[in-house]
Amino acid sequence: MVADLLVAxxxxxxxxxxxxLFTAVATDTGSFRYSNATPKAFRLAAHLVExxxxxxxxxxxxxxxxxxxxxxxxxxxxxxxxVNPAGTVAWLVxxxxxxxxxxxxxxxxxxxxxxxxxxxxxALLFREFEGEVKVSLRAKGEVxxxxxxxxxxxxxxxxxxxxxxxxxxxxxxxxxxxxxEEALAAG
Numbered sequence: 001m002v003a004d005l006l007v008a009x010x011x012x013x014x015x016x017x018x019x020x021l022f023t024a025v026a027t028d029t030g031s032f033r034y035s036n037a038t039p040k041a042f043r044l045a046a047h048l049v050e051x052x053x054x055x056x057x058x059x060x061x062x063x064x065x066x067x068x069x070x071x072x073x074x075x076x077x078x079x080x081x082x083v084n085p086a087g088t089v090a091w092l093v094x095x096x097x098x099x100x101x102x103x104x105x106x107x108x109x110x111x112x113x114x115x116x117x118x119x120x121x122x123a124l125l126f127r128e129f130e131g132e133v134k135v136s137l138r139a140k141g142e143v144x145x146x147x148x149x150x151x152x153x154x155x156x157x158x159x160x161x162x163x164x165x166x167x168x169x170x171x172x173x174x175x176x177x178x179x180x181e182e183a184l185a186a187g
Contacts, residue, residue, distance in 0.1 A: 015052025022053035070105040090114030091124040111136040133172040
């Protein structure tokens with residue numbers, strides 16, 4: 001982690017650097033909700049607060065500064081979330097038209113929405129581009145999504161991974177969903 005390098009090198013951490021590092025820690029840990037929200041992450045966050053990071057101000061910038069058009073568009077997109085019959089896999093598709101929409105909320109981690117559904121073990125976000133689909137995968141600890149992503153030339157961590165798969169949206173989506181179902185069945 002960048003913060004570890006800065007601390008190990010005994011470089012001065014200014015309040016501005018502390019804000020940026022706290023923002024990185026907060027977003028990487030899903031606001032301290034994911035499995036990487038370890039005691040070390042909390043100690044680092046506390047140290048960064050002591051150096052000038054303001055958690056309330058950072059959270060306000062990250063999560064409470066939407067514009068109305070973007071929020072309305074987000075609502076429309078959330079209506080596209082699909083779930084498998086067992087309720088264990090959920091996904092959202094952002095086709096080229098959606099990605100070109102100027103009201104698409106920027107910086108949004110869209111895969112967190114299907115991941116947030118009760119009972120979902122794996123969530124996917126499919127983003128369609130010309131000739132390829134970018135896929136983000138998230139898990140809640142029961143499936144190693146990095147292994148799934150690796151099958152398609154990607155990588156990541158057990159609970160957060162991604163890949164870029166050549167091909168059309170429907171074909172790529174079918175292949176990834178099948179791979180996820182196989183991983184779930186294998187336990």
